Amino acid sequence: MGEVTVAAALQPLFGFLLGPEPSVLVRFWDGSTFGRVSEPVATVTIDGPETLRRVLYRPNDLGFGRAYVTGGLTVEGDTFEALRQVARAAPPDWKIPPSVLISTLRAARRLGVLGRPLPPPPEEARLSGRLHSRRRDAAAIAHHYDVSNEFYRLVLGPTMTYSCARFVKADAGLDEAQEAKYELICRKLGLTEGQRLLDIGSGWGGMLIHAARHHRVRALGATISHAQWELARQRIEKAGVADRAEVRLSDYRQLPEDEPFDAVSSIGMFEHVGRANADEYFAHIFRRLRPGGRLLNHAISTPEGAAMSKDTFIARYVFPDGELHDVGDTVLRMEKAGFEVRDVESLREHYALTLRQWVENLEANWDEAVALVGEPRARVWKIYMTGSAVSFEENEISIHQILGVRTGPEGRSGMPLTRDDW
Numbered sequence: 523m524g525e526v527t528v529a530a531a532l533q534p535l536f537g538f539l540l541g542p543e544p545s546v547l548v549r550f551w552d553g554s555t556f557g558r559v560s561e562p563v564a565t566v567t568i569d570g571p572e573t574l575r576r577v578l579y580r581p582n583d584l585g586f587g588r589a590y591v592t593g594g595l596t597v598e599g600d601t602f603e604a605l606r607q608v609a610r611a612a613p614p615d616w617k618i619p620p621s622v623l624i625s626t627l628r629a630a631r632r633l634g635v636l637g638r639p640l641p642p643p644p645e646e647a648r649l650s651g652r653l654h655s656r657r658r659d660a661a662a663i664a665h666h667y668d669v670s671n672e673f674y675r676l677v678l679g680p681t682m683t684y685s686c687a688r689f690v691k692a693d694a695g696l697d698e699a700q701e702a703k704y705e706l707i708c709r710k711l712g713l714t715e716g717q718r719l720l721d722i723g724s725g726w727g728g729m730l731i732h733a734a735r736h737h738r739v740r741a742l743g744a745t746i747s748h749a750q751w752e753l754a755r756q757r758i759e760k761a762g763v764a765d766r767a768e769v770r771l772s773d774y775r776q777l778p779e780d781e782p783f784d785a786v787s788s789i790g791m792f793e794h795v796g797r798a799n800a801d802e803y804f805a806h807i808f809r810r811l812r813p814g815g816r817l818l819n820h821a822i823s824t825p826e827g828a829a830m831s832k833d834t835f836i837a838r839y840v841f842p843d844g845e846l847h848d849v850g851d852t853v854l855r856m857e858k859a860g861f862e863v864r865d866v867e868s869l870r871e872h873y874a875l876t877l878r879q880w881v882e883n884l885e886a887n888w889d890e891a892v893a894l895v896g897e898p899r900a901r902v903w904k905i906y907m908t909g910s911a912v913s914f915e916e917n918e919i920s921i922h923q924i925l926g927v928r929t930g931p932e933g934r935s936g937m938p939l940t941r942d943d944w
């Protein structure tokens with residue numbers, strides 16, 4: 523290598539991704555550094571040539587993610603601020619100019635770190651078949667949700683709720699905030715005793731239990747995660763609402779259509795549907811509702827929508843085949859299906875708070891989490907939840923609840939005149 527340090531050789535790449543004067547410190551295996559030396563918000567360590575090779579073959583969030591999952595890249599300090607630095611400095615979609623890539627590859631050759639690409643870590647999703655077919659959707663869901671119910675309990679807490687909470691006061695605890703979210707949805711849906719509720723993508727049964735317990739509805743949930751289905755049945759039984767709540771191991775598309783419902787909730791499910799299937803999704807739900815029935819669609823959104831590219835970390839490790847929708851487009855598609863859209867509410871800041879509490883739970887139970895799922899997978903969850911919190915805080919993504927109604931004869935909606943009456 524001569525007198526050329528790794529940091530000096532790779533300065534064009536890291537300077538482009540982090541900015542010329544980053545508040546983080548990047549430390550390489552030869553002891554050289556790039557970035558703030560005095561009191562950095564975080565220190566990123568790259569432990570050797572193989573770790574760097576993972577980055578060079580995918581100089582984007584996928585390459586850095588692979589390096590982090592395998593343990594060759596570590597972060598000490600404030601991981602949230604480290605990822606915020608990247609979010610603000612790196613270009614959209616990590617589009618690195620050819621000149622930077624060429625100079626980086628030349629430097630890597632001089633350093634002697636180029637070689638064959640390393641195989642992806644085994645935690646990476648490997649799906650096959652037609653996109654959003656029932657078989658492939660089941661595999662995608664299993665990759666993310668059938669990890670370990672006990673692991674999810676460590677992260678999510680007693681409510682086992684894997685969606686944005688609602689913090690009605692700044693010092694509210696996570697469990698209180700999740701119950702507040704369920705109650706808000708129940709009020710928006712206008713649930714009353716004896717009504718039938720369908721919860722699509724019902725997870726571990728949180729919405730079913732809350733609606734059956736507090737509003738005495740007859741609730742049916744559908745999930746294609748075997749692990750969720752098993753635990754949801756146990757939780758429903760333990761909550762004492764088995765006479766009013768049921769969960770089926772079924773794709774929502776396979777539920778019999780001769781079971782009409784008064785309300786449908788879709789909480790954190792729409793991201794798995796795919797933009798090409800959105801029209802049929804809402805048409806299917808519309809057919810399931812009685813006149814006057816309501817739908818509450820609770821989903822992450824981003825302007826103009828976004829398919830989670832196979833070359834991104836989140837697509838390979840977290841939500842394979844996931845797609846985000848534009849909130850305006852979602853409203854349009856609901857109206858196209860026949861719904862009258864009555865309310866749209868953003869909970870963006872609430873999801874950032876939720877994710878920060880999940881990360882806190884994971885860090886507090888790190889050793890147990892690693893024992894349950896292994897350190898690489900625990901690292902996947904830590905970095906994805908941390909990065910997601912930053913994305914919500916920076917308004918890169920948002921989350922909206924959209925309320926629609928299937929109006930009855932003569933356009934009657936059955937809606938109260940004001941939100942105060944929800």
